[in-house]
Amino acid sequence: MSQPLTGPELAGSCPIPKSRYPEITMGHGAGGQLMEDLIHRIIVPTFDNDILAALEDQATLSLPQSDSRLAFTTDSYVVQPLFFPGGDIGKLAVHGTVNDLAVGGARPLALSAGLILEEGLPIETLERVLRSMGEACRDADVRLVTGDTKVVERGKGDQIFINTSGVGLVAKDRTLSIASVRSGDKLIVSGTLGDHGIAILSVREGLEFETTIESDSAPLSGLTEKVLATGAPVRVMRDLTRGGLSSVLHELARSSQVGLVLEESAIPLKREVRAACEILGLDPLYVANEGKLVAAVPAESAEDVLDAMRQHPLGADAAIVGEAVADHPTMVLMRSAVGGERVVTMISGEQLPRIC
Template identity: 50%
Template sequence: MKHKQILLAHGSGGSMMHDLIRDVFLPAFDNPLLRQGNDQAVFENPGGRIAFTTDSYVVQPIVFPGGTIGELAIHGTINDLAMGGAQPIGLSVGMILEEGLEMELLEDIVRRMKRAADDAGVPIVTGDTKVVERGSCDKIFINTSGIGIVPPDVHIDGASAKTGDAVLISGTIGDHGVAVMSERKGLRFETPVTSDSQALHRLVARMLEVTKDIHVLRDPTRGGVATTLNEIAVQSRCGIEIEEERLPVPPAVHGACDLLGLDPLYLANEGKLLAILPEQHADAVLAAMRETPEGADACRIGRVVADMPGIVRMKTGIGGTRIVNVLTGEMLPRIC
């Protein structure tokens, strides 16, 4: 008989755990490597350099407008590989489940992970499940790791930004942050804001078709565009100047930020990338990005400058300037 909730025994290593794997995970994630049922997935070595990454997902709430923790866990790890220029070839999924988690919710998350992995064309080849006592985790934590292959002549690195380079972004900013924040606070907006969670490896592949000479790729997740650009400025020992008027902030995100006292530059994105590349390739790469569904709203937001190394500066709408600092601490609601 199928249980309606996760029980401690589902993590015991005994028959209930095998039932859970057989009934929930295997049918969903099914592929030849996983079907072998070994403790590890064994790949053919396709040659070239290998990229390897891991990330854990503990988002609260686990279901938000436009997605769940499941899609995030797939897209996030694929994107971490893609930001090194790698094409992902396989993912692992480690689940930590809280005793009492509704089976229906787990199945929904698993289905969504499968769909996200299928859409991205990246198989889930190995996995692990643990169940912990009620209160020891918040419903479900997911860790995903991924392996990818970096094509020859691709050398993308956060320390490679050069003076004169163009700074591009693949689409609008702040959507995911507002979607999660509004769900957390029970806020409803006239124009619903949904998470932008999506895999970016195909967009990156398209960009690399135009030129291999891309200096930096980064997905501005936690801490947002502001924090990511600051990291690059420090790593590359350069200044970055962005223009406020070029930042693609959807009106609904702007409105929500005004209401909550947040700055879209610091909100998390889960399906966007920042690209820094030589000016001579910028227009061609931008045109190629715009041909893809992931990069349809791509635009140029600034450039790399020689003065003020380690600092991100913004030209404001009225022609003034200000610094764009890293996010300090947590964003807290303001009082008035």
């Protein structure tokens, strides 16, 4: 039941309205406002601790008598279809967790995997997914060292769900943080946006369309090492996943209390992705990626970092797309091609295709 639409709710109207949904909807998992609401309103307060509350992609914990800190992260994978152009659920499950470690400057050491299998899943499908996970581990130079398997009744799962957790080591003096962006910093994305989301859409039941776009699923640890090896005082790196570039930029803007300004014409997009977004009525700023990151770096180091990224195969299309400013803290603006400026808002739930 939604709230009754009556007047008194207006009294003392809160700028952040209470969520309208008494049940979990798909939008709560889409990386936008609804999910953020869930995290801030329910999850973080429940476990009340500063490491969780920092909301970095990875928690870092001190180790006794060591020059390193332990980076720790977890992620679950529920993608459908399981196999799509450019990847599969197994690859994603390795890359996603490796990337959450890598963007914190950590060297990934080991992963765990929890498999939730639906009764009736062909063993052959499972083998295919696991083989792919194995290859992805080798590519990312990380070992899968522990795991768990559960089976649920037919209809209680969707073929296969995977959770992976990962640990890595990060140098003690490394201070990458979403709260450290300063006015004047440049924003660099490592390549074209939206490839993964559009590749998945192109094979989803009911939406099939012909495209050559492949998912960008890839381990970013090589790229992040390259960036950090420049010695540039990188403020933060984040991998772009659900909710796209927009969601990450909103987190940066809020945690660092800066405004961000994007230059629409500078944002790298594959021609096919741009066309698909125009046709489907989607905004590439909100479309998912699985092998891209955004970095905020001081202006004087921006060219060095950009060069370093471009020398790596996964950063060939890297570009400076905007900067942090002191004006309008927490807001993300975009200068449009025609010259007008607009605010980029955080998406509410899922991007719903437009009617016409």
